[in-house]
Amino acid sequence: MHPIANFLHELQQLERSPVASQGSLILNAFTRHTRFDAGALYLRDARGSEMRLAAKSQCVAPEILDGAAEDVLQPTPNVVVALQSHREAVGVLALAMRGNGGVDDDDISMVRAAAGFVSTLITNQRLLQETREGEFQLNYRLWELESLYDIGLSIASTLNIEDLAEEIMFRMISLTNARRGALYLREDSGAFTLYRSFGDVSGHFLGRELNDESLRDGKPLTFEQGMLVAVPIKGSNDAIIGVLAAAERETREGGIGAFEENELRLLSLFANQVAIALENARLHREALAKQAMERELELAATIQRDILPKSIPTVEGIEIAALSRPARQVGGDYHAFFIRDGVLTALVADVAGKSMPAALLVSALHAVVQLLFAEGREIGEIATELNRHIHRWSAENKFATMIMISIDQEAETLQFVNAGHNPAYLIAGGKIDTLKSHGLPIGILPQTRYLAQTRPFPAGSTAVLYSDGITEAEDVAGEEFENARLEALLEQHLDCSSSTIRDQIADAVDNFVGEAPQKDDQTLVVVRRAPVPSS
Amino acid sequence: MTEELRVSVDRRDGAAIMYTKGYINNVGGEEIANRAYELMDGGVRTLLLNLRETKIVNSIGISILIEIIEKMIDKGGKIAFCCLTPVIHKTFQIMGLANYAAIFTDEDAAVKELAI
Numbered sequence: 001m002h003p004i005a006n007f008l009h010e011l012q013q014l015e016r017s018p019v020a021s022q023g024s025l026i027l028n029a030f031t032r033h034t035r036f037d038a039g040a041l042y043l044r045d046a047r048g049s050e051m052r053l054a055a056k057s058q059c060v061a062p063e064i065l066d067g068a069a070e071d072v073l074q075p076t077p078n079v080v081v082a083l084q085s086h087r088e089a090v091g092v093l094a095l096a097m098r099g100n101g102g103v104d105d106d107d108i109s110m111v112r113a114a115a116g117f118v119s120t121l122i123t124n125q126r127l128l129q130e131t132r133e134g135e136f137q138l139n140y141r142l143w144e145l146e147s148l149y150d151i152g153l154s155i156a157s158t159l160n161i162e163d164l165a166e167e168i169m170f171r172m173i174s175l176t177n178a179r180r181g182a183l184y185l186r187e188d189s190g191a192f193t194l195y196r197s198f199g200d201v202s203g204h205f206l207g208r209e210l211n212d213e214s215l216r217d218g219k220p221l222t223f224e225q226g227m228l229v230a231v232p233i234k235g236s237n238d239a240i241i242g243v244l245a246a247a248e249r250e251t252r253e254g255g256i257g258a259f260e261e262n263e264l265r266l267l268s269l270f271a272n273q274v275a276i277a278l279e280n281a282r283l284h285r286e287a288l289a290k291q292a293m294e295r296e297l298e299l300a301a302t303i304q305r306d307i308l309p310k311s312i313p314t315v316e317g318i319e320i321a322a323l324s325r326p327a328r329q330v331g332g333d334y335h336a337f338f339i340r341d342g343v344l345t346a347l348v349a350d351v352a353g354k355s356m357p358a359a360l361l362v363s364a365l366h367a368v369v370q371l372l373f374a375e376g377r378e379i380g381e382i383a384t385e386l387n388r389h390i391h392r393w394s395a396e397n398k399f400a401t402m403i404m405i406s407i408d409q410e411a412e413t414l415q416f417v418n419a420g421h422n423p424a425y426l427i428a429g430g431k432i433d434t435l436k437s438h439g440l441p442i443g444i445l446p447q448t449r450y451l452a453q454t455r456p457f458p459a460g461s462t463a464v465l466y467s468d469g470i471t472e473a474e475d476v477a478g479e480e481f482e483n484a485r486l487e488a489l490l491e492q493h494l495d496c497s498s499s500t501i502r503d504q505i506a507d508a509v510d511n512f513v514g515e516a517p518q519k520d521d522q523t524l525v526v527v528r529r530a531p532v533p534s535s
Numbered sequence: 536m537t538e539e540l541r542v543s544v545d546r547r548d549g550a551a552i553m554y555t556k557g558y559i560n561n562v563g564g565e566e567i568a569n570r571a572y573e574l575m576d577g578g579v580r581t582l583l584l585n586l587r588e589t590k591i592v593n594s595i596g597i598s599i600l601i602e603i604i605e606k607m608i609d610k611g612g613k614i615a616f617c618c619l620t621p622v623i624h625k626t627f628q629i630m631g632l633a634n635y636a637a638i639f640t641d642e643d644a645a646v647k648e649l650a651i
Binding site for chain 2: 016135136139140142143146147150154170171173174177179198250251252254
C-alpha cells in the first residue's frame with residue numbers, strides 16, 4: 001500500500017475508535033506518516049465550545065488553548081493547522097520537526113491534506129453521533145410516554161398491593177434513572193410508613209420531610225440540592241395517601257446529579273397514575289375482605305342451622321312454639337329441647353358476640369349440653385358443669401346467658417335455671433310471674449354453682465322464654481320494644497295457645513320495629529301445658 | 536431489593552452466555568460492558584445476555600448496552616438477549632435494541648438459534 005494510503009487508512013480508524021482515544025490516534029498517525037515528530041492536538045468538545053488538549057507527543061503543551069494558558073508549546077511548532085469543516089473549527093493541530101532537514105512545502109501540503117481529511121472524518125462522526133443521540137433521545141421520550149401509558153394499564157390491573165408496590169418501585173427507578181427510591185404509604189393514624197424501597201434508604205432519606213406542609217400542595221419537593229425528590233400521591237378528595245421518593249439520579253457522564261425539571265414533571269404524572277392504582281387496590285382489598293366475611297358468615301350460618309332444632313318435639317299434653325330470627329346470617333342465640341322420662345326441658349341461650357366466634361361458642365355449648373343431658377343430670381348440675389366447661393375451653397371474654405326450664409307434668413312443676421338471662425314469663429292461674437336470673441352468665445367464673453328453682457306449673461300454665469333481641473328490638477327512632485310491651489301483650493293473651501302467643505309477639509315486634517333493621521338475634525320459645533278439658 | 540448488578544459468564548467455544556442479576560444502570564451497565572469487552576478481546580463473537588434475574592433497567596444502562604452491541608457488530612460478531620421481563624422487552628423494542636440484537640423468549644431457543 002502507498003504510504004499516503006496507509007496514512008489515510010490509519011486516520012480512517014477514527015470512525016471505529018472511542019472518543020477518548022481519537023486524539024492520540026490522530027497525532028500518532030501524523031507523527032508516524034510525516035516527517036514531523038512532535039506536536040499537540042486540540043479538539044473542540046462535541047457538546048461544548050472549549051478547545052481541549054486531546055493528545056501530545058514529544059512536546060510540552062498547555063491543557064487548554066482557548067483559555068488563558070500561559071504556557072506555550074515546546075518545541076515551537078513548525079506548522080499549526082486548523083481542523084475545520086463546513087466553517088466549523090473542530091480542532092487545531094500543531095506539529096514540530098526536531099530533526100535536521102527543515103520543513104519543506106511537501107511536508108506542509110501533506111499535513112494540510114491529511115488535516116482536511118481528519119476534519120471531515122471528525123465532523124462526519126460527530127454528525128453521526130448527534131443523529132444517534134437525537135434518535136436515542138427521541139426513543140427515550142417515546143419510552144417515557146409508553147411507560148406512563150403502560151403504567152396506567154399495568155398498575156391499574158394489578159390489584160395485589162404487594163405486586164403493585166413492586167411494580168411502582170421498578171417503574172419509578174427506571175423512569176427517573178434513580179439509584180434509590182422508596183414508596184411510603186399513609187396509615188389510618190396519619191403517619192407515613194415505608195412500604196417498599198429500592199437500594200439503601202437507611203440514611204439520608206425522607207424522615208421529617210414527610211410531614212412537610214408543602215407536601216399538601218401535591219407538587220414535587222426537592223431536598224439536598226435536588227438530589228432527593230419527594231412527590232405526594234394524592235387520592236380521592238385530594239387526601240395524600242402516600243409519597244414517592246427517588247434519590248441519586250444517574251447522569252450520562254457517569255456520576256449522579258440533581259433531578260431536572262422534566263423528571264419532576266414525569267414523576268408527578270407517575271404519582272397520579274399510582275394514586276389511581278392504589279385506590280383500585282384498596283377497593284379490591286376491601287371487596288375481598290367483604291367476600292371473606294360473607295363466606296365466614298355463610299359457614300357460621302350453616303353450622304348454626306345444623307345446631308338449631310329442625311322441628312319442634314311432640315310431647316303429649318304440652319304445646320311448644322318457637323321462633324328463631326338471626327340478625328346477621330348468624331348470631332349468638334341458641335335454643336334446644338330435650339325430653340327425658342316424659343319431662344320436657346327447653347333452653348334458650350344468648351352467646352356474647354356475633355359471627356363465627358359466637359357460632360363456635362354456640363356449637364360448643366350445644367355439644368356439652370347434649371352430652372350432659374344424655375348423662376341424665378338435672379338442670380342445675382347441667383348448668384354448673386356447662387359453666388365450668390365453657391369457662392375452661394373458651395376465650396376469656398366469651399360467655400353466654402342461658403335459661404333452662406323443665407316441665408314435669410306429673411308433679412305439675414316447672415324447674416328452672418336462669419344464668420344471667422332475661423327473666424322468662426310464667427303465666428299460671430291468670431297471673432304473670434317472672435323467672436328471674438339467679439346466677440352469673442355461663443363462662444364468667446369457674447366455681448359458679450347453679451341450683452334449679454321450682455315453681456308450680458299446673459295444666460293451662462304457659463312459660464315464655466325469649467332473648468334480648470325481642471325486648472331490645474328498636475324502631476326507626478331507636479326506641480326499644482321493652483318488657484312492658486311484651487308483658488302487656490301477654491296480659492291480653494293469657495289463655496291463648498303457644499303458637500298464638502308466639503305469633504302475636506312476633507307481629508307486635510315487627511309492627512313496632514317497622515323499617516328499622518334488625519340489630520340482634522330474636523329467639524322466642526313458648527311452652528304451654530294443655531288446659532284440663534272442661535267437663 | 537438489591538441494586539447492585541452481579542454478572543456471571545458461561546464461556547463456550549467462541550461464544551459466551553452472560554447472566555445478569557440486578558439493576559442495569561450506569562454502574563451495572565459498565566460492569567456488563569467490561570465483561571463483554573474482555574470476552575470480545577478474548578475472541579468471543581457470539582454473546583447471549585440472559586437477563587432472567589434483571590427486573591429493571593434505566594436509560595443509561597440501555598445506552599451502554601447499545602454501545603456493546605455496536606462494538607460487537609464492528610467486530611463482526613452478534614449479541615442476543617433472552618429471558619426478558621415484558622417491561623424490559625418492550626423497552627428494548629422502543630429504544631431500538633431489538634433492531635440490532637435478537638431477543639429470545641428462553642435460553643434454549645437462543646442457544647439453538649445462535650448455535651452456541
